[in-house]
Amino acid sequence: MENNILSVENLTVSFDGFKAVNDLSLSIEHNELRVIIGPNGAGKTTLLDIICGKTKPSSGKVLFGGTDLTSKAEHQIVRLGVARKFQTPSTYEDLSVFENFEISIPRGKGVLGSLFFRRDKAVTERVTDIANEVFLYDALHTKAGRLSHGQKQWLEIGMMLIQEPELLLLDEPVAGMSPREREKTAVLLRKISLGNSLIVIEHDMEFVKSIAKKVTVMHQGSLLCDGSIDEVQRNERVIEVYLGA
Numbered sequence: 272m273e274n275n276i277l278s279v280e281n282l283t284v285s286f287d288g289f290k291a292v293n294d295l296s297l298s299i300e301h302n303e304l305r306v307i308i309g310p311n312g313a314g315k316t317t318l319l320d321i322i323c324g325k326t327k328p329s330s331g332k333v334l335f336g337g338t339d340l341t342s343k344a345e346h347q348i349v350r351l352g353v354a355r356k357f358q359t360p361s362t363y364e365d366l367s368v369f370e371n372f373e374i375s376i377p378r379g380k381g382v383l384g385s386l387f388f389r390r391d392k393a394v395t396e397r398v399t400d401i402a403n404e405v406f407l408y409d410a411l412h413t414k415a416g417r418l419s420h421g422q423k424q425w426l427e428i429g430m431m432l433i434q435e436p437e438l439l440l441l442d443e444p445v446a447g448m449s450p451r452e453r454e455k456t457a458v459l460l461r462k463i464s465l466g467n468s469l470i471v472i473e474h475d476m477e478f479v480k481s482i483a484k485k486v487t488v489m490h491q492g493s494l495l496c497d498g499s500i501d502e503v504q505r506n507e508r509v510i511e512v513y514l515g516a
């Protein structure tokens with residue numbers, strides 16, 4: 272079996288001649304939790320936009336299990352097993368936590384999808400399991416609009432998990448969270464990585480240390496370096512352009 276779930280090859284995207292991502296190559300292994308760091312404007316969010324099909328690159332490939340995602344539409348990429356969480360939570364504020372999970376069950380996919388949203392036992396069990404996993408069991412019948420910022424982030428992670436993706440893309444998931452919420456999120460992401468691959472963009476170095484095995488540093492659309500958290504923290508270029516600031 273191919274060891275990499277995702278291979279980004281020589282990826283470039285220009286916005287009016289400005290290369291937000293510039294000849295970037297990287298690979299993510301199965302069940303890897305990769306953290307991407309780098310200064311503002313480094314191209315981190317743009318990279319996730321390209322992987323999930325929101326932005327089309329000028330050149331290069333994004334191979335996911337042998338399929339080049341750059342020729343696919345966003346909904347096709349979701350169906351292939353890539354789930355994306357944006358920087359700001361996008362949940363349905365007027366619906367309960369339960370209902371938010373319920374509508375995230377992909378139609379026609381697997382046993383749950385074929386039930387057409389009937390609120391029967393299988394759906395309830397699945398939603399309850401996910402709610403437990405993302406610390407929202409006690410809030411199942413609370414409207415999403417009433418959740419704390421951190422709880423909304425967890426809700427959105429749960430809404431990704433219920434789609435049973437193979438690769439999860441998370442853009443600054445702990446921004447605005449309390450220290451306790453960050454700790455719980457670190458536990459959650461490590462647990463998710465036992466059975467899924469994740470790419471997590473994050474600024475908070477304490478949080479990065481608590482989850483990262485391998486860190487990729489981006490700068491000006493390119494790869495500055497990658498390695499263990501210790502290697503990256505010792506790297507002089509990284510200190511110069513990012514950590515030292």
Ligand code: ADP
Pocket residue numbers: 286291309310311312313314315316317318
């Ligand atoms: P990061 O997430 O690392 O902070 P981004 O990927 O958001 O960086 O942005 C990288 C660069 O690309 C920034 O200079 C940003 O202004 C620019 N950029 C991002 N998206 C667009 C767009 N749709 N049009 C023009 N410029 C963009």
Ligand code: MG
Pocket residue numbers: 315316317
């Ligand atoms: Mg960003």
